[in-house]
Amino acid sequence: MSAIRYALWAALTLGAATALPAEGGRHIVYINNNNYPSLLYINNANGGRTAMDTNDDNSDIIQLILYPVDEDAKRTRKATVVLQGDAQGTLTLTQKEPPVGATHIEGEILNLTPGPHGFHVHDLGDLSGGCVTAGGHYNPYKKNHGAPEHRERHIGDLGNIQADTQGRAYVNVTDPLVSLVGPRSVIGRAVVVHADEDDLGLGGHADSLKTGNAGGRVACGVIGHA
The missing domain is CATH 2.60.40.200 (Superoxide dismutase, copper/zinc binding domain)
Structure with missing residues (x-):
């Protein structure tokens, strides 16, 4: 199962405590805030690690966002x-x-x-x-x-x-x-x-x-x- 498919399946069925694996240098960050639509961030940069917020608030909507993770993108x-x-x-x-x-x-x-x-x-x-x-x-x-x-x-x-x-x-x-x-x-x-x-x-x-x-x-x- 691809990383993106697994991410969507895990977020929908397993909840916010599920770890999402890296695949081929791609890693996923799944954030859930205050019962708002969950934000599923996917990037294509090598290195780093998968992270997830285990907030107890669950949402029935997921937004999938592709974003760059170079140093400039992460700056204040x-x-x-x-x-x-x-x-x-x-x-x-x-x-x-x-x-x-x-x-x-x-x-x-x-x-x-x-x-x-x-x-x-x-x-x-x-x-x-x-x-x-x-x-x-x-x-x-x-x-x-x-x-x-x-x-x-x-x-x-x-x-x-x-x-x-x-x-x-x-x-x-x-x-x-x-x-x-x-x-x-x-x-x-x-x-x-x-x-x-x-x-x-x-x-x-x-x-x-x-x-x-x-x-x-x-x-x-x-x-x-x-």
């Missing part, structure tokens, strides 16, 4: 966002282990009202009509809205940031689903800061499972390579 990736609107700020996104490592988001946002504010990645980088044209939350798998730690969440659900009494929020978020490469890359999409607190899907409002009932959009910016 960075992106930046300049937020504009009623509030302003600059954010830096860093992914140290692409394509599957978590992405760290940090920076400072000014001129917010004191308190919590919904903080999301939205689907579109179109700001031609202001923040409203950035579309809804980035949600390629059609999930309900939730908290970053929930199994049921949008890729773009990053919870809340907290502004102090001076209207300043320090952002320090690490998220396992946001990526700067691969099939769920957020490059070219938008970060949006909302006027109100995100209820994380638990508020019982008509919009809780869609937007977290986080109110209007007070700042936004396109995520670009840095």
Whole structure:
């Protein structure tokens, strides 16, 4: 049985704890994150070894991705966002282990009202009509809205940031689903800061499972390579 056929069979029938063998210099990395579609990475480079995440969350969908594994492909990736609107700020996104490592988001946002504010990645980088044209939350798998730690969440659900009494929020978020490469890359999409607190899907409002009932959009910016 070929490596690819074995990988697909094993992932579908044996679960995430199955080791996938190398064959002819080809090795496979199978990653399963937060009940989202499993990402089955196959590369053609010699050397290295097969690795697998044995996360207990199982998915009934598998995405098969071919990707290069030379040193340049594995280098740390960075992106930046300049937020504009009623509030302003600059954010830096860093992914140290692409394509599957978590992405760290940090920076400072000014001129917010004191308190919590919904903080999301939205689907579109179109700001031609202001923040409203950035579309809804980035949600390629059609999930309900939730908290970053929930199994049921949008890729773009990053919870809340907290502004102090001076209207300043320090952002320090690490998220396992946001990526700067691969099939769920957020490059070219938008970060949006909302006027109100995100209820994380638990508020019982008509919009809780869609937007977290986080109110209007007070700042936004396109995520670009840095």
